[in-house]
Structures are given as structure tokens and as C-alpha cells.
Amino acid sequence: MRAGTLRGAAAIAGIGATEFSKDSGRSELQLACEAVLAALADAGLRPADVDGLVTFTAETNSEIHVARNTGMGEVSFFSRVGYGGGAGCGTVQQAAMAVATGAAEVVVCYRAFNERSGERYGLGQADRPMDTSADRAAYAWMTPFGLHTPAQWVALFARRYMHEYGADGDDFGRVAVVDRKHAATNPAAWFYQRPITLEDHRSSRWIAEPLRLLDCCQETDGGQALVVVSAERARDLPHPPALIHGAAQGLGRDQHMMTSYYRPSISGIPEMGLVARQLYAQSGLGPLDVDAAILYDHFTPLVLPQLEELGFCARGEAKDFIADGHLEVGGRLPANTHGGQLGEAYLHGMNGIAEGVRLVRGTSVNQPEGVGHVLVTAGTGVPTSGLVLGGER
Amino acid sequence: MNGTSRSADGTSSTTNGASRTEDGTSSPASEAYEERLRAFVGREVTGPTPGQDPVNQPMIRHWAEAMGDRNPVYTDERAARATGRPGVVAPASMVQAWTMRGYAATVAPAARDTAPGGLAALVALLDEGGYTSVVATDSELEFRRELVPGDHIAVQETVESISPEKKTALGAGRFVTTVKTYRDQAGGLVATQRWRTLRFRPREAGRPRAERSTGGSAAQPGAEPPARRPRPAVNRDNAFWFEAAREHRLVIQRCASCGALRHPPGPCCPECSSLWWDTVESGGRGHLYSYVVNHHPRHPAFTYPLLVAVVELAEGTRLIANLDGVAPEEVRVGMPLVLDWLDADPDLSLPVFRPAATEES
Numbered sequence: 001m002r003a004g005t006l007r008g009a010a011a012i013a014g015i016g017a018t019e020f021s022k023d024s025g026r027s028e029l030q031l032a033c034e035a036v037l038a039a040l041a042d043a044g045l046r047p048a049d050v051d052g053l054v055t056f057t058a059e060t061n062s063e064i065h066v067a068r069n070t071g072m073g074e075v076s077f078f079s080r081v082g083y084g085g086g087a088g089c090g091t092v093q094q095a096a097m098a099v100a101t102g103a104a105e106v107v108v109c110y111r112a113f114n115e116r117s118g119e120r121y122g123l124g125q126a127d128r129p130m131d132t133s134a135d136r137a138a139y140a141w142m143t144p145f146g147l148h149t150p151a152q153w154v155a156l157f158a159r160r161y162m163h164e165y166g167a168d169g170d171d172f173g174r175v176a177v178v179d180r181k182h183a184a185t186n187p188a189a190w191f192y193q194r195p196i197t198l199e200d201h202r203s204s205r206w207i208a209e210p211l212r213l214l215d216c217c218q219e220t221d222g223g224q225a226l227v228v229v230s231a232e233r234a235r236d237l238p239h240p241p242a243l244i245h246g247a248a249q250g251l252g253r254d255q256h257m258m259t260s261y262y263r264p265s266i267s268g269i270p271e272m273g274l275v276a277r278q279l280y281a282q283s284g285l286g287p288l289d290v291d292a293a294i295l296y297d298h299f300t301p302l303v304l305p306q307l308e309e310l311g312f313c314a315r316g317e318a319k320d321f322i323a324d325g326h327l328e329v330g331g332r333l334p335a336n337t338h339g340g341q342l343g344e345a346y347l348h349g350m351n352g353i354a355e356g357v358r359l360v361r362g363t364s365v366n367q368p369e370g371v372g373h374v375l376v377t378a379g380t381g382v383p384t385s386g387l388v389l390g391g392e393r
Numbered sequence: 394m395n396g397t398s399r400s401a402d403g404t405s406s407t408t409n410g411a412s413r414t415e416d417g418t419s420s421p422a423s424e425a426y427e428e429r430l431r432a433f434v435g436r437e438v439t440g441p442t443p444g445q446d447p448v449n450q451p452m453i454r455h456w457a458e459a460m461g462d463r464n465p466v467y468t469d470e471r472a473a474r475a476t477g478r479p480g481v482v483a484p485a486s487m488v489q490a491w492t493m494r495g496y497a498a499t500v501a502p503a504a505r506d507t508a509p510g511g512l513a514a515l516v517a518l519l520d521e522g523g524y525t526s527v528v529a530t531d532s533e534l535e536f537r538r539e540l541v542p543g544d545h546i547a548v549q550e551t552v553e554s555i556s557p558e559k560k561t562a563l564g565a566g567r568f569v570t571t572v573k574t575y576r577d578q579a580g581g582l583v584a585t586q587r588w589r590t591l592r593f594r595p596r597e598a599g600r601p602r603a604e605r606s607t608g609g610s611a612a613q614p615g616a617e618p619p620a621r622r623p624r625p626a627v628n629r630d631n632a633f634w635f636e637a638a639r640e641h642r643l644v645i646q647r648c649a650s651c652g653a654l655r656h657p658p659g660p661c662c663p664e665c666s667s668l669w670w671d672t673v674e675s676g677g678r679g680h681l682y683s684y685v686v687n688h689h690p691r692h693p694a695f696t697y698p699l700l701v702a703v704v705e706l707a708e709g710t711r712l713i714a715n716l717d718g719v720a721p722e723e724v725r726v727g728m729p730l731v732l733d734w735l736d737a738d739p740d741l742s743l744p745v746f747r748p749a750a751t752e753e754s
């Protein structure tokens with residue numbers, strides 16, 4: 001795995017979001033505009049300074065609408081990343097590469113939707129329109145059998161993981177409990193001041209066994225944006241730069257969309273392993289150098305193999321790592337200090353990147369001591385991505 | 394022995410109560426059926442087919458007499474020359490007659506008429522949809538030159554469009570438009586014909602064809618039919634699997650070059666990049682690799698809790714299928730399973746797996 005030249009070339013200089021709600025009462029485009037303007041204000045920049053835009057293929061707010069409405073001028077770089085929440089950190093990688101190569105100087109990454117009051121991903125794919133594309137045809141192996149939703153897809157991985165490593169529902173529940181603990185002290189979180197206990201988790205209703213309601217992230221209306229500039233320029237802007245030490249994508253062998261059940265083993269996340277190897281090679285860091293993590297938590301079970309793929313513990317030992325309290329503030333690897341997508345908001349992981357920036361700045365509401373480097377992951381079960389952010393040293 | 398395992402009383406499973414079939418009516422409007430029809434659009438259904446005889450004076454005379462057309466340019470050399478023609482010509486509208494296949498071919502079609510993907514296959518597919526009757530609705534001919542004795546005409550036919558189902562006075566049907574291209578012995582274009590027929594389901598006689606469901610197909614008269622399972626998105630890469638399933642055969646795609654099995658199927662072998670493939674039929678035995686018990690959200694085609702499994706077949710590939718004959722709390726990863734079939738509705742048959750012990754007891 002090569003180190004490449006991306007390390008330290010670019011930084012996240014601004015973050016901005018709307019409130020996180022269940023019914024925003026305004027258009028998705030307005031949410032995008034508000035988030036973009038907030039991120040630019042945070043960076044001390046104006047819309048006219050922006051010359052690059054990156055978003056998700058899943059985003060409904062095309063670059064032209066965001067650029068025109070916010071008053072951006074000429075935009076020389078625009079790019080989109082696919083695979084739902086797997087795109088998150090990949091948008092920052094695109095932005096960093098654009099900045100490093102001179103394709104653009106100020107790149108805004110954004111994601112905004114009315115995912116709760118509009119089209120809810122959690123309701124599944126059963127009755128979506130059909131065509132004959134390979135992507136649609138892939139659902140032919142699922143929907144006729146009643147396998148429609150992300151929770152159900154993840155449950156098949158979770159059951160196999162439990163079988164191979166002896167994990168149980170409590171091991172998943174502890175992820176929810178720590179997320180909600182962090183959300184409880186975060187005023188921006190939907191579940192602010194509403195922590196849960198392991199008993200609450202055990203008594204929550206089944207969604208797709210072995211997943212209970214409290215294993216599943218919420219659905220959210222909102223927007224989040226990030227501003228990426230060169231490290232050099234970031235040093236002149238108001239906040240301490242969150243330097244991008246590593247940014248990588250990964251698509252594994254025999255990869256499917258959340259249904260890679262056909263690989264020799266399905267208890268790991270090989271595409272996340274690929275991301276991890278790149279992040280460590282680029283940054284020159286190892287798991288021991290990572291002081292905090294934002295782990296994509298659309299569903300609790302896939303947090304466990306992430307810890308293993310990222311090298312924080314051995315295979316099958318994530319349940320013990322979590323049970324030992326290592327994800328708590330004050331633990332070995334404080335994780336999802338904003339409350340994660342279970343506690344704060346489901347913004348396709350983009351709100352987690354913003355929290356990574358706050359951890360580097362030292363401004364998280366649950367700020368651990370001495371955070372030098374933060375590792376952020378994107379959606380699991382799909383082609384994914386990751387980031388290592390850090391401050392000046 | 395193809396691994397289809399039925400219970401001792403010979404009934405097939407009707408898992409989850411969702412498999413009942415709307416009584417009697419076939420459902421040609423399914424997406425899978427639409428896709429199969431769509432596959433014909435733009436396709437040549439009759440390759441260049443020479444007429445049995447060259448253009449000749451005796452047939453011209455018979456035709457002109459039968460039609461009562463006394464124009465001398467069809468029969469009288471001199472009269473024809475007087476109009477500036479080099480000699481007699483054939484009536485333009487005879488162009489179709491030169492390529493009619495004749496009595497013998499009608500009673501015993503040649504191989505090309507029944508070739509896969511040919512006109513006969515399209516007619517069979519329309520029959521399958523219940524569109525068993527036909528009426529010609531219009532014919533637009535465009536002529537490029539007059540035919541003269543000695544010309545030898547060939548016709549080629551391509552499907553231009555197949556309409557969605559329309560309600561007509563004759564019954565529900567589809568307009569099928571083809572374009573016939575007539576060429577001479579040198580390959581020169583002599584005429585084109587846009588030919589539209591209505592293939593329809595006769596109002597009275599259109600009751601069941603292709604009634605496939607074996608399990609619990611007798612819905613209560615007047616009862617609301619249950620929701621159908623979500624349709625699989627069938628395309629050129631996966632249609633073979635669903636077609637085999639309709640015949641209760643669980644097939645696995647096999648690379649014809651290196652022999653590697655693969656599922657879900659695709660056009661290209663991940664092991665050797667070969668585009669050549671065939672299938673093998675699974676023996677229908679395997680074990681449970683993983684499973685989920687679905688509770689929420691609920692889809693009206695299924696009853697809950699719903700068991701969905703990843704099954705690892707003895708052949709080594711895995712597939713998603715429902716589990717039947719076992720309660721959720723009795724399911725164990727690793728349990729041996731055998732194949733059965735679920736006729737969800739007339740258009741959709743799916744593999745379902747049961748614990749192997751149930752069959753053997």
C-alpha cells in the first residue's frame with residue numbers, strides 16, 4: 001500500500017449544518033443552501049470563493065442549484081460519489097485531491113435531505129420502480145423473498161457474526177447505549193438528554209432479528225456541509241485546520257450493495273480493511289496513534305467488525321473491547337462523541353465528519369483529553385471510505 | 394432426481410400464506426413478462442427469406458384476373474412498352490404475394506420459422522400472455538420500383554413496437570407492429586411494409602392459460618386477492634434463473650470456459666473473464682449460512698415474522714430464499730436444508746428451503 005502524496009495537503013476549514021429534525025418544513029434545496037452557507041461562514045469564506053463542489057450520487061440537490069442559489073460564481077471542479085452512506089468520507093477525498101492538484105481551491109462537500117419527512121430509506125426497496133439495469137436486477141435476489149430493507153440486509157451479517165464469534169444482542173446494545181450517552185449531552189442531537197440503558201435496548205421491539213429498534217439509527221431531515229481548502233490556506237482562516245492526513249475509498253472483492261453474502265467469509269468488512277490499510281499507509285500512523293473515532297453506525301452490529309478491520313482489536317474481540325468501555329470518553333478510543341447516527345442524526349455520515357473536525361479543534365461537547373488524530377468511517381456493507389484527521393503538530 | 398422435494402402428500406408449500414393465486418386469471422402484465430416482450434422490439438424475427446418463385450407472368454395474370462384489374466401493363470408487352478416501361482410489370486401490391494410461404498410451409502414450418510427469438514417465439518409469448526387471437530389492423534406499403542418478371546424477391550421482418558395492453562372492442566390486446574423489407578436478387582430495396590396486427594384475448598375464451606400454481610390456488614370467489622410478492626427485476630443477465638424456477642429447477646450459472654459456479658449470475662466469469670456460460674441444476678441440498686427474522690416494516694404479500702435465509706448449497710454457491718417448515722426459534726445456523734418450491738403466483742415461482750430432517754422423518 002503506497003503512501004501517496006495526499007497527506008497533509010488539504011484541510012477541513014469549515015463545518016456547518018442545519019438543525020436535525022423529523023420534519024424540516026422546507027425544501028431539501030433550502031437545507032443544502034443553509035448548510036453550505038453555515039459551513040462557509042464557519043470557514044470565514046464567501047460563496048464567491050467556492051470553485052469546487054462534491055456530493056453524493058444519492059443527493060437530490062444538484063450542484064447547479066446549490067451554486068446558483070448560494071451565489072457561487074464559476075465552479076471548476078464538481079464530482080459525486082456513489083453507494084449511499086459509503087460516499088461520506090469519499091467526498092472529502094475528492095475535495096482534497098482537487099485541492100492538492102489545483103483543480104480547485106475551495107471545495108464544499110454537502111449532503112441534505114428530508115429523509116424522515118420525505119423518502120424514507122428505512123422503508124425498503126420492495127415497491128420501488130423497476131428497470132433492467134444491473135443495479136435494479138440485483139434486487140431480484142432479495143425483494144421477491146421479502147428481504148427489502150437495510151436493517152434486514154444487515155441482520156444477515158449480524159447473525160453470522162454472532163454465530164462465528166459468540167456475540168449476542170447485548171454486544172450490539174452497548175454500541176447504542178454509548179451513542180445515546182454521548183447524544184444526551186449534545187444539544188444538537190435529536191436524542192439530547194435522552195440516554196438509554198442496556199435494559200431499554202433489550203426490551204425494544206424486534207425490527208429484523210437479531211436487530212431491535214434501538215440497534216437502528218434514526219431517520220433525519222437536515223443538511224451538513226464541509227469546506228476543504230489547502231492546508232496552507234487553512235492556516236489563515238479562523239479555526240485551527242483539521243488536516244486531512246489520510247482519505248481513502250474501498251470496494252471489496254465480490255462487493256454487493258449491503259448484501260455481499262457470497263464471499264468466503266461475511267463476518268468481516270473487507271472494503272473497510274482496504275480503507276484502513278490506505279489510511280495508515282498515507283498518514284504514516286497506526287491504530288495506536290488514533291485517539292478517537294467516528295464509526296459509521298447506521299446499525300449497531302457493523303460497528304464491531306469495523307473495530308476489527310481498523311486494527312483496534314483482533315477479529316471476534318470487538319465485543320470485549322466495547323464491553324470494557326473503550327468507546328467511552330476516557331476510554332482507549334472515544335467513539336461517536338456527538339452521539340452518532342443513532343443519537344445525533346442520520347446525515348449519511350457527514351455529521352460524523354463534522355464531529356471529527358470538532359474533535360481536532362477541541363470543541364466537541366464530549367471532548368476527550370489530548371486528541372491528536374481522529375479516524376472517521378463511512379457507510380458499511382457498501383463500497384465505503386474513511387478519513388484520518390489531525391491538528392498541527 | 395433434480396432435488397425438488399415435495400412433502401409426502403404431494404402438496405407443495407404455500408409458505409407464509411402469501412402464495413395464493415388469483416383464481417384463474419393469468420397475469421401477463423407482470424414486469425418479467427413485459428421485459429420478455431420488450432426484448433423482441435427492434436429484433437429481426439424473420440431473416441431474409443426468398444420467395445418460392447421468381448416474379449413470373451402466369452402468377453401476375455392469375456392475380457390480375459382474381460382482382461379484376463384489367464390494366465394491360467401487367468399482361469401485354471406492347472401496351473407496357475407504350476407507357477415507357479421496358480416490358481410488363483407486376484402489380485405493386487403483389488409484392489407480398491411473391492414472398493408468401495405457401496401451403497406446404499404453413500403446415501410444416503421450416504426451421505427458421507421456429508428459430509429461437511423468431512416470429513414463432515413472439516407468437517408463442519403472446520399466446521402465453523393470453524393474446525391468442527389476431528386481427529390485422531393496417532398495412533402501409535411504400536414502393537421503390539416496379540417488379541418485372543425474373544425479379545426474385547426476399548422479405549425480412551423486424552419488430553418495430555409492441556404496445557402496452559389496450560382495451561379494444563374485441564378484448565384486451567396489444568398492437569404488434571412489424572416492418573417487412575422487400576429486396577430484389579441484387580439486394581436492392583423494392584418496398585417496405587409497416588404491418589400492424591392486434592393480438593388480443595378474446596372476451597369469452599380468455600380464461601386460464603398457463604395456470605401453474607399447485608398450492609392453494611382456489612381463492613374464495615369474490616375474495617380480495619392477496620398482494621403479490623414484489624416482482625423481480627428480470628433482465629438479460631438473470632432471466633434464465635427465473636425461467637428455470639418456473640419449471641421448478643434451481644440452476645446455478647457455470648462458466649463454460651473454466652467451470653466455476655457463480656451466483657448471483659452475471660454475464661462474465663470473475664475467475665477467467667469468459668463470457669461463455671451454461672448452467673447446472675442444483676441437487677437441492679445445503680445448509681443454513683445465516684438468517685433474519687423480519688418483523689417490521691411489513692409488506693402485504695408476506696406474513697410475519699418472516700424467515701429469510703442465506704443458504705449455502707452443497708455445490709458451494711449461496712442464495713437467498715425463504716425458510717419454511719420451521720419456527721423462528723428453532724432455526725439454527727448450520728442446519729441442513731432441502732429445496733422445495735413456492736408458486737407465489739402464476740408468474741413467479743421461487744425456491745424455498747425446509748429443514749432436511751422434516752423430509753426424512
Ligand SMILES: [Zn+2]
Nearest residue numbers: 648651662665
Ligand atoms: Zn471462468
